[in-house]
Amino acid sequence: MKNYAQWSIQPPTRIEEVGATRLAAKFSGDRYSSVYSNTTDELRSDNAARSAFPDDVQLLDTTLRDGEQAPGVSLTPDEKVEIAEALEAADIDVIEAGSACTSEGERDCIRRVTDLDLDATVTSFARGIKSDIDHALDCNVDGITLVVPSSDKHIETKVGSTREEVIESSVELVEYATDHELWVELLGEDGSRADPEFLVELAEAGHEAGADRFCYADTVGHASPEHTYEVVEKLAELGPTSVHTHDDLGFGMTNVHAGLRAGADFVHGTVNGIGERAGNVAIEEVAIALSHSYDIETLNLPAVYELATTVSQNTGIPLAPNKAVIGENTFTHESGIHTDGTLKDGAMYEPYPPETVGRERRLVLGKHAGRAGVEAALNEHNIDVSDDELAAIVERVKTLGERDKRVTDADLLAIAEDVQGRDRERYVELLTLTTASGGEVPTASVKLRVGDEERTAANTGSGPVDAAVKAVRQALGPAANAELDSFHVDAITGGTDAVVTVEVEMTRGDHTVTVAASDSDITRASVDAMVDALDRLLAASPPEQPVADD
Numbered sequence: 014m015k016n017y018a019q020w021s022i023q024p025p026t027r028i029e030e031v032g033a034t035r036l037a038a039k040f041s042g043d044r045y046s047s048v049y050s051n052t053t054d055e056l057r058s059d060n061a062a063r064s065a066f067p068d069d070v071q072l073l074d075t076t077l078r079d080g081e082q083a084p085g086v087s088l089t090p091d092e093k094v095e096i097a098e099a100l101e102a103a104d105i106d107v108i109e110a111g112s113a114c115t116s117e118g119e120r121d122c123i124r125r126v127t128d129l130d131l132d133a134t135v136t137s138f139a140r141g142i143k144s145d146i147d148h149a150l151d152c153n154v155d156g157i158t159l160v161v162p163s164s165d166k167h168i169e170t171k172v173g174s175t176r177e178e179v180i181e182s183s184v185e186l187v188e189y190a191t192d193h194e195l196w197v198e199l200l201g202e203d204g205s206r207a208d209p210e211f212l213v214e215l216a217e218a219g220h221e222a223g224a225d226r227f228c229y230a231d232t233v234g235h236a237s238p239e240h241t242y243e244v245v246e247k248l249a250e251l252g253p254t255s256v257h258t259h260d261d262l263g264f265g266m267t268n269v270h271a272g273l274r275a276g277a278d279f280v281h282g283t284v285n286g287i288g289e290r291a292g293n294v295a296i297e298e299v300a301i302a303l304s305h306s307y308d309i310e311t312l313n314l315p316a317v318y319e320l321a322t323t324v325s326q327n328t329g330i331p332l333a334p335n336k337a338v339i340g341e342n343t344f345t346h347e348s349g350i351h352t353d354g355t356l357k358d359g360a361m362y363e364p365y366p367p368e369t370v371g372r373e374r375r376l377v378l379g380k381h382a383g384r385a386g387v388e389a390a391l392n393e394h395n396i397d398v399s400d401d402e403l404a405a406i407v408e409r410v411k412t413l414g415e416r417d418k419r420v421t422d423a424d425l426l427a428i429a430e431d432v433q434g435r436d437r438e439r440y441v442e443l444l445t446l447t448t449a450s451g452g453e454v455p456t457a458s459v460k461l462r463v464g465d466e467e468r469t470a471a472n473t474g475s476g477p478v479d480a481a482v483k484a485v486r487q488a489l490g491p492a493a494n495a496e497l498d499s500f501h502v503d504a505i506t507g508g509t510d511a512v513v514t515v516e517v518e519m520t521r522g523d524h525t526v527t528v529a530a531s532d533s534d535i536t537r538a539s540v541d542a543m544v545d546a547l548d549r550l551l552a553a554s555p556p557e558q559p560v561a562d563d
């Protein structure tokens with residue numbers, strides 16, 4: 014895990030955009046109509062008939078190679094192992110574990126992956142250089158993607174070679190690699206800017222030399238779908254063909270589609286679409302699109318979200334909220350009309366159920382909230398309201414949302430208490446917080462009011478937030494037995510004096526709450542949010558023993 018260490022209590026899934034109004038209610042959502050399956054079945058049979066895709070499509074994940082080439086990303090051996098295991102859990106066919114030519118450290122990483130003895134085929138990137146193949150062999154990989162220049166720009170300017178020499182050396186290297194029992198995919202680098210006739214010549218020579226497949230690479234993300242189709246169609250006539258696409262023009266996925274339609278049966282991609290420049294095609298998007306629209310199964314889809322968060326935490330690249338499949342907003346509904354429709358039928362505003370990809374649906378409150386969503390959120394907290402009270406609460410929720418403020422569960426509950434004239438009895442209150450993080454071991458002490466009693470506790474942690482949260486848990490004892498589901502930090506203003514907002518989501522038993530707190534001191538904001546969340550959870554389901562006696 015990178016970048017967040019000083020803030021995290023447990024790894025955050027992302028840092029939010031400032032100003033989004035969000036999480037207020039969690040909706041378990043078992044109300045699905047059969048609309049999902051009816052629509053999908055019809056779409057699938059129509060699409061499958063029209064698409065002429067191959068029945069079996071395999072995926073090569075290059076998160077550990079091309080994904081790691083995203084600027085600023087460097088994975089340790091442990092991180093590569095964790096990602097490889099998550100890829101295996103998602104049933105990936107091939108894992109490109111790295112570029113063995115890079116360094117001894119990289120070879121150690123790749124060896125750690127090959128030592129896992131996974132079901133997936135594990136490969137290394139290799140340039141058109143014999144020593145690169147030797148380095149790959151040194152890592153005990155099952156195969157290589159042998160990358161040779163194919164555009165004149167790469168052949169002449171980058172490598173200082175000629176087309177004839179590239180063909181000749183490619184043949185020698187494919188034979189060398191297959192003689193060493195490697196699975197070999199020959200990839201013509203910058204293939205989308207290569208002369209298609211030369212690409213065909215190269216692929217033909219590769220197949221004749223024994224390559225298992227040839228890969229059409231849109232290395233700089235420059236190809237149009239029409240060009241991809243035309244070239245891949247020619248290549249696929251020669252033998253098994255792969256496509257490697259980038260998203261510089263936003264055509265990453267469209268070019269995969271064009272390639273498959275033209276006869277390719279193997280797709281390269283990366284988890285969350287991370288990679289050089291604008292990134293590669295996102296492997297999870299390929300998998301869901303093929304499954305949902307064409308009835309072609311590739312990945313174990315319910316394992317995909319866990320895979321996405323593992324990659325995000327290990328690379329330090331947050332999940333974009335609006336990204337298909339893995340984005341926070343993908344199964345989150347805020348606007349009143351969508352929320353109302355979703356409460357009536359889970360399929361109303363979603364193409365497929367969130368559980369398909371290991372997610373759950375959320376309904377959130379904000380400026381666009383309506384009565385149905387607010388009432389559902391109140392019901393989640395066992396609060397019944399009259400029609401008049403509901404109208405007043407909705408109005409205040411909208412006003413709060415219009416102020417660009419998040420409407421959390423705590424906000425909603427406070428509004429409801431006010432509208433209904435109920436006093437809130439606090440179970441837990443933070444009285445003082447002291448932290449020291451300059452020394453070797455960050456420490457924190459807290460004084461809490463718990464019931465009628467004052468309690469103090471001190472603890473250490475990986476950072477001041479971690480130490481303070483441990484101290485809170487220690488002071489509360491068993492009453493603090495709540496899961497921290499998520500922990501997000503936003504800087505509201507820039508600069509070193511920034512006010513930060515910390516939002517936590519916590520669950521205790523059947524109850525989940527979201528609470529946000531702001532302060533210029535991140536530790537204070539974190540502890541305030543957590544203490545408030547624990548207080549709300551204890552209010553929702555009071556402990557059998559009085560809290561003070563825990």
Ligand SMILES: CC(=O)SCCNC(=O)CCNC(=O)[C@H](O)C(C)(C)COP(=O)(O)OP(=O)(O)OC[C@H]1O[C@@H](n2cnc3c(N)ncnc32)[C@H](O)[C@@H]1OP(=O)(O)O
Binds near residue numbers: 082112115173202289
């Ligand atoms: C499209 C892609 O994603 S390409 C993959 C990118 N991945 C990497 O670059 C892996 C990390 N790279 C590295 O660690 C280093 O660049 C190394 C160890 C591979 C090479 O380092 P160096 O020997 O210092 O070379 P340097 O990085 O300066 O230049 C790259 C060399 O590879 C050569 N090269 C580039 N592509 C190819 C290819 N497909 N086939 C053969 N040679 C190639 C270049 O011509 C250049 O050789 P030169 O030094 O004789 O001119």
